[in-house]
Amino acid sequence: MSLGVRLGLWCALIAAAASALLGAYLYASFEQQLRQRDDVQLLGKLRQLRQLLGHGGTPAMLRSQTDYLRDTMSGESNALIEIYAAPADGGRLLLAINPDGLALPRLTPLPAQREASMADLWRWTAPDGAPAVAVNAWARLGDGVVEIRLARVYAEREALLAGYRWHIVAVSLGAGGLAALLVLGLIWRGLAPLRRLQAQTAAIGPQSLALRLDASDSPAELHDLVHGINAMLARLEDGYAQLNQFAADLAHELRTPLATLTGQSQVMLSRPRAEADYARLLESQLLELERLNRMVDSLLFLARSEHQAQNEPLQCQPLSGAAELARQADYFADLAEERGVRLVCQGDASVWAEPQLLRRALANLLSNAVRHARSGSVVELKVAPDEGGAGAVVSVTNQGDPVPLESLSRLFDRFYRADPARSGEGSGLGLSIVRAIMVRHHGSAEVRQPAPATIVFALWFPGPAARAPSPDPAH
Incomplete structure (x- = not known):
C-alpha cells in the first residue's frame, strides 16, 4: 500500500481507538451515576417503608386494607417488597409486592435502629440475567418488629446501557472512517510537492x-533531500562529462598509434621491400605496440584501483621515506644524467603505505619531473612528517617551463598534457595513476607552482589512526 493509505489507516485506527476509549470512560461514568441513583432510591424506599410501618394505624391496615397498602408502598420505583413477621410470631408473610414471584435473597436483616447505607446493599443477578440489588432490615410495626425484604431488578437500566454501548461502537467507527477520509485528503494535499518533484x-x-529540482514550493522537511539530490545530479553531470571526455581522449590517444601502424604497413606493402626495410618497420611497430600495451596496463590499473578502493583494504606498513626516495633516485640516476639533471634527496619520516604502490607513485612523479626538468637544474625529493605528526608528506620539485594556472589543476586528469606538442612522450596517465594510488591510501595528491619555473608535486600519506573516508576517485 502507498504511504498515504497506510497513514490514513493508522489515523483511522487511532481515531477509532480514541473514540472508543472516550466512549468507554463516558459509559463507565454514566453507569456509575445510574447505579448510584438507583441505590439512593432503594435506600430511600427502605426509609419510607420503615416510617410507614412505624405509624400507629399500619398494623390494622395490614389486616384490613392490604391491597391499598400494597398500591401505596409500590410507588413509581417498582420495588419488590416482602414483609415477614418476626420468627417469634411465626415468620409468616404479611405483605408481598412481587408480581412475578421472584425469589428474593434471604440476608441478615439490619437492626431496626440502624440506618442502611450503600455498603449494606447486596448485588445479585436475576434469573433473566438482569442486575438486581437487595437489602433486608428489621422495622417497627406497632409493639413488635417485622422483617423487610426489599429488592429491585434493573432490566430497563441494562437495556439503556446496551443501547448506549451500541452508540459508542457506531460513533467510534464513524469517527475512524471520518478521520481516515480527512487524513487521506490532507495527505494527498501534503504530498503534492513530492508529486511535483x-x-x-x-x-x-x-x-x-543539467536540470535541477526546484525546492521553492517544497516544505522545509524536503529541502535537505532536494539539495542532496541536486548535489548528486551535479556529481553525476560532472562524472558523465568526465566519462565523455575520457572516451574522446582515449579515442584520440589510440587513433595516433593505430594510424601510424596502418600507414606504415600500407606504405611498406605498396611495393616490394628489402629485408632490412621490413626489419625497421617491425621494430618501429613494436615500439608503438609497446606504447599501446603500457597505455592499456595503465588503464587497467586505474580501473582496478577505483574498484579496490571501495572493496579491498590495502596491506599498509611503515616504510622509511628516506630509503624509498633513495631507491627511486638510484633507479633514475642514468636518465637524470642523460637529461643533465641532478637528483637530491632530503629529510626522513615514516610513511604508512603499501610498498609497491608507494614506489609506483614515486616512480611516476620522478619520471615526470626528470622529463620536464630544465637541463642543469636540480630535482628535489623530500619527505617530512605532516603538521599533526601522524602522517607524512612526500614532495618532488623540479625546475622547468611554467605551467598555465588553468592547466595546473588538470594535470592529474587522464590523458591531459599541459604541452600538446609533447604528446608523444608517455601515455598521459602517469599522474592519474598517482592520484588513484593516493585515493587508495585515503590521502591526497596536489600540485602547486610557488614560482613561475618551479613545480611541486606533494603526496600526503595519513597515519594508521587518521584515515579519512575514501573520496570519490572521479574527483
Whole structure:
C-alpha cells in the first residue's frame, strides 16, 4: 500500500481507538451515576417503608386494607417488597409486592435502629440475567418488629446501557472512517510537492543532467533531500562529462598509434621491400605496440584501483621515506644524467603505505619531473612528517617551463598534457595513476607552482589512526 493509505489507516485506527476509549470512560461514568441513583432510591424506599410501618394505624391496615397498602408502598420505583413477621410470631408473610414471584435473597436483616447505607446493599443477578440489588432490615410495626425484604431488578437500566454501548461502537467507527477520509485528503494535499518533484525527476535523463529540482514550493522537511539530490545530479553531470571526455581522449590517444601502424604497413606493402626495410618497420611497430600495451596496463590499473578502493583494504606498513626516495633516485640516476639533471634527496619520516604502490607513485612523479626538468637544474625529493605528526608528506620539485594556472589543476586528469606538442612522450596517465594510488591510501595528491619555473608535486600519506573516508576517485 502507498504511504498515504497506510497513514490514513493508522489515523483511522487511532481515531477509532480514541473514540472508543472516550466512549468507554463516558459509559463507565454514566453507569456509575445510574447505579448510584438507583441505590439512593432503594435506600430511600427502605426509609419510607420503615416510617410507614412505624405509624400507629399500619398494623390494622395490614389486616384490613392490604391491597391499598400494597398500591401505596409500590410507588413509581417498582420495588419488590416482602414483609415477614418476626420468627417469634411465626415468620409468616404479611405483605408481598412481587408480581412475578421472584425469589428474593434471604440476608441478615439490619437492626431496626440502624440506618442502611450503600455498603449494606447486596448485588445479585436475576434469573433473566438482569442486575438486581437487595437489602433486608428489621422495622417497627406497632409493639413488635417485622422483617423487610426489599429488592429491585434493573432490566430497563441494562437495556439503556446496551443501547448506549451500541452508540459508542457506531460513533467510534464513524469517527475512524471520518478521520481516515480527512487524513487521506490532507495527505494527498501534503504530498503534492513530492508529486511535483517526481515529475521534475522524470524529466532528467542522460541528455538533461543539467536540470535541477526546484525546492521553492517544497516544505522545509524536503529541502535537505532536494539539495542532496541536486548535489548528486551535479556529481553525476560532472562524472558523465568526465566519462565523455575520457572516451574522446582515449579515442584520440589510440587513433595516433593505430594510424601510424596502418600507414606504415600500407606504405611498406605498396611495393616490394628489402629485408632490412621490413626489419625497421617491425621494430618501429613494436615500439608503438609497446606504447599501446603500457597505455592499456595503465588503464587497467586505474580501473582496478577505483574498484579496490571501495572493496579491498590495502596491506599498509611503515616504510622509511628516506630509503624509498633513495631507491627511486638510484633507479633514475642514468636518465637524470642523460637529461643533465641532478637528483637530491632530503629529510626522513615514516610513511604508512603499501610498498609497491608507494614506489609506483614515486616512480611516476620522478619520471615526470626528470622529463620536464630544465637541463642543469636540480630535482628535489623530500619527505617530512605532516603538521599533526601522524602522517607524512612526500614532495618532488623540479625546475622547468611554467605551467598555465588553468592547466595546473588538470594535470592529474587522464590523458591531459599541459604541452600538446609533447604528446608523444608517455601515455598521459602517469599522474592519474598517482592520484588513484593516493585515493587508495585515503590521502591526497596536489600540485602547486610557488614560482613561475618551479613545480611541486606533494603526496600526503595519513597515519594508521587518521584515515579519512575514501573520496570519490572521479574527483
